[in-house]
Amino acid sequence: MPSFLLFPDCFFALKVWNAQQAGAAAVLVADDVEEALITMDTPEEDTISAKYIENITIPSALIEKSFGETLKKSFKKGEMVNVNLDWREAVPHPDDRVEYELWTTSNDECGVKCEMLMGFMKEFKGAAQILEKGGYTQFTPHYITWYCPQAFTVSKQCKSQCINHGRYCAPDPEQDFSRGYDGKDVVVENLRQLCVFKVANETRKPWVWWDYVTDFQIRCPMKDKKYNKDCADGVIKSLGLDLKKIEKCMGDPEADDDNPVLKEEQEAQIGKGSRGDVTILPTLVVNNHQYRGKLEKGAVLKAICSGFEETTEPGVCLSDEIETNECLDNNGGCWQDKASNVSACKDTFRGRVCECPLVNGVQFRGDGYSLCKRLLIISLDPESLKFERVVITSLGTDGLFKQAFSFLSANGPGKCKINNGGCWHETRHGQTFTSCVDHDDTCKCPPGFKGDGVNSCEDIDECKERTACQCSDCNCKNTWGSYECTCNGDLLYIKDHDTCISKAAAQAKSTWAAVWLSLLGLAMIASGGYLFYKYRIRQYMDSEIRAIMAQYMPLDSQTEVPNHSSDDRA
Structure with a gap:
């Protein structure tokens, strides 16, 4: 039977800590007014919670006032109440992709919260990139900004904490206007990180944002006085991002005008639907619902994985780290x-x-x-x-x-007609390849593919594996099952020799080949004519010689001519 511990005048985290110390297995905090649920946190907790907040191990949740009163009545009546604290049933899962956003900051000098946030970013980076690269999630980073009242835009405080003439502000990192970094330094770096995401997203590699923010934390911390543009530019260049595009996206912080990127962020802070307003850092939103758990890799990953429809979750959600089989x-x-x-x-x-x-x-x-x-x-x-x-x-x-x-x-001849012979086959863009051969007992991937032929055949990137189109003037483009090779300038690709030659040279070569063929033909005709002429002349001379000789002696082919003597004539 649960018992109730009342701590009306202490912060949320301290309530949970005191309940844990008293032996509670979980904590439900009932709101004292009817309102939309908020995150159990307040900025004032930082200094007093540092000693115990990391040691809280029991689950906790904030519930509406009406639900809390219903629970109390049930307990008083002695009724059995079963409460299940489980993210898997709390987050909606409308489709096979999870949309989530993290409201964060580049400030690393705001005490316990900043340390917790920076640690989470480094720890969660790997899982976030796996989910994003696989197309399982759509992640969007956000940054909270405040604005300076119009009457105070010319004050020293607004000028040091804001950009664009008081339109976008952040608190002073050290809470001391006389030393260290100013709030406007944080706003500028927040803007830069937003633009890093936008430029990376344009190249279809949004996960590079995680590389930038974690590398920036390591290489450009405030405590080392490296929290500046030069250090940030070095990180951007090391990741191969287009620095000019990022600077263009950031615009002019000194302009007396709206910054489109930051203006969009301010509009996004306003609650839409069931999400509610974003007022504190950090805030995680999963499928348009605010996450209200601990900012720790396993807990956040469970919340994100609960946003998938059942049986559509990726393998990372079924890892031993967060789930049992x-x-x-x-x-x-x-x-x-x-x-x-x-x-x-x-x-x-x-x-x-x-x-x-x-x-x-x-x-x-x-x-x-x-x-x-x-x-x-x-x-x-x-x-x-x-x-x-x-x-x-x-x-x-x-x-x-x-x-x-x-x-x-x-x-046999009909093997591949039945379930493709149990072999791999796939169709893309109207083109079908198969590893099945009618008169072969095995499944063999077709040319241009590699694999076992049964479960899969993967396209061979001839360009990457340097098996084709590797001449100095060649431009290789991989296609599914094959490749396309073109040559620079006015060159012609010869596939049999994997080389590029001049089109003019090829045409000259063809012309000389035609000349040689013509000469060869004329020679053959001349030789034939000569042989025919020689044959006819010899035949004519033979006939003439035979006629002359026939007058003096009989030939083998002639009958003997009688010899008439003078006596006969008498």
Whole structure:
């Protein structure tokens, strides 16, 4: 049975600390007025909370006054009350991407809060970049600014703490106007960090913002007197960002005019929908709801992961650091076929779900708890396709005889027509590649791809791996499954030799080739004419010689001519 501890005149953090010291497992702080919930924090806590705030280990939450009164009445009646403090049910999850924003500051000399914020930024950077690079989240940094009343814009305090003639201000870092850095220095660096994000986002690398802010904290701290433009420019250059674009984005801090970037920030501070106004630093907003937990990597990651629809959360949300795999214990109570190691249990951030799986392109059907089955019906010409193995698997735990036919190893002309032969295939931009070959028992990635051919084939970047288009004048562009190679200037790419040559030289080469071919043709014609002429002359001379010789002696081809003597003539 919970007990109530009343601490009406102390700060929120001290209330929780005192309750923890008294043995409480959790703390619910009921508001004393009916209003929208706020974050349990106040600026005045810094000096007195430094000793105990880091040692608070129990969960705590602020609840509305009406809900607190309802709980008190239930306790007085002796009713059983079950309160579950769980971010997984508190954050809305409308789609498969989480939008979150962090309201922060570049000031590193504001005491415990700044130290806590700087530590969180360094610790959370890795997880934030993984989520952003994978397209799982859309992160936006924000910075709170105040404005100086019109009547005081010419005062010494406003001039030292504000830019753009009192429009955008920040508190003095040391709370001392006579020494150290001024509030306007903080505003300028906040503006620079906003512009770093905008420029990085334009290059589709918004996660570079995390690199900048953490590197700036390390290389340009106020305590070392390096909190200035020169140090910031060095960090920007080291990250390969366009310094001129960032400076253009920042504008002129001395101008008597609105700064578009900071004006947008001031407008964003006003509460919209269920988010509420942003009034303190730091403030984290997840899916347009203010996060009210501890600013620590594990806790914040849980809040962000709770913003995903169930079964759509990325792997980082299921890491051992923040989550346990409920499918490891008795398969989560879901259906399982141990023989084939197929299970309906799917681990999610909110727990496990029992859903019949999709295995090798075959969808199992059933309730996921006691039964999952598959039925594959195929009509084939037995001569065009042969199956080497047929497995009959008994499925289901309800006592009924369930069967499914799984044709595991097929080859022949029709192999690739059935579920692509169990091999990888993918279509992009109207172009399809497959690793299936009808007359081959294995799956082989096609040219231009690499992988096992079964689960995946990844595009080979011929340009990066230096397997093509590597001549000095070549410009290589990788495409899916191939590459495109062009040459600088008036050059022509010769793919067979992987080189660039002058188009004029190629044309001259073609011209000389045509000349040589013409000469060769004329030579052949001349040779043929000569041989024909020689043959005809010889034939004519042979006939003449034979005619002359025939007058004096018979030839083999002639009959003997009788010789008439003078006696005969008498």
